[in-house]
Amino acid sequence: GQQVMQIPQYQHVQEGEDFTTYCNSSTTLSNIQWYKQRPGGHPVFLIQLVKSGEVKKQKRLTFQFGEAKKNSSLHITATQTTDVGTYFCAGNNYGQNFVFGPGTRLSVLP
Amino acid sequence: DAGVTQSPTHLIKTRGQQVTLRCSPKSGHDTVSWYQQALGQGPQFIFQYYEEEERQRGNFPDRFSGHQFPNYSSELNVNALLLGDSALYLCASRLGGARVTQYFGPGTRLTVL
Numbered sequence: 001g002q003q004v005m006q007i008p009q010y011q012h013v014q015e016g017e018d019f020t021t022y023c024n025s026s027t028t029l030s031n032i033q034w035y036k037q038r039p040g041g042h043p044v045f046l047i048q049l050v051k052s053g054e055v056k057k058q059k060r061l062t063f064q065f066g067e068a069k070k071n072s073s074l075h076i077t078a079t080q081t082t083d084v085g086t087y088f089c090a091g092n093n094y095g096q097n098f099v100f101g102p103g104t105r106l107s108v109l110p
Numbered sequence: 111d112a113g114v115t116q117s118p119t120h121l122i123k124t125r126g127q128q129v130t131l132r133c134s135p136k137s138g139h140d141t142v143s144w145y146q147q148a149l150g151q152g153p154q155f156i157f158q159y160y161e162e163e164e165r166q167r168g169n170f171p172d173r174f175s176g177h178q179f180p181n182y183s184s185e186l187n188v189n190a191l192l193l194g195d196s197a198l199y200l201c202a203s204r205l206g207g208a209r210v211t212q213y214f215g216p217g218t219r220l221t222v223l
Contacts, residue, residue: 001169045211
């Protein structure tokens with residue numbers, strides 16, 4: 001079945017440094033969503049990418065969808081302590097449900 | 111406008127027991143999905159309900175069952191609990207197909223002793 005992988009598993013950065021997490025699917029995706037989960041919280045929707053090669057920005061966050069629609073990335077510029085949490089990608093393979101990756105846990109040192 | 115709500119917040123059960131978790135979707139949402147999130151892992155899809163029927167199912171045994179009511183609220187039932195069923199159970203709701211935002215509830219933390 002469809003598998004979604006994310007790297008790295010953990011990332012520790014100094015406040016102000018950049019951060020990138022990568023998401024790879026074993027199958028071509030129709031769309032991909034990104035979520036953030038704070039410690040002790042629940043996943044919160046960040047964004048959805050649908051088109052091949054799509055790039056979307058939300059303030060300091062930049063999301064990309066690969067040309068082959070099998071990979072995606074999330075880049076955070078100049079991290080802040082409020083960025084702490086686990087970032088999940090979730091891929092949809094032309095179905096009705098999403099397969100989540102294992103997440104990248106981000107720690108930001110002040 | 112209330113978001114997705116789940117009850118109870120926490121639950122402790124022993125092996126072999128049965129449990130029922132409840133979810134009320136965000137106002138106006140008609141589709142409810144259930145996920146299991148083990149500690150340190152990503153959410154795993156259990157099943158999805160739409161129009162009171164199970165529409166899709168993930169790789170979970172028949173011990174996991176559910177129901178959706180006419181008001182779109184949903185229940186997740188787990189029979190013959192195992193230690194490995196200990197996890198955060200998340201409910202997510204949306205209106206429409208897979209290209210819309212789905213909203214997660216706060217989850218129910220189930221501990222099986």
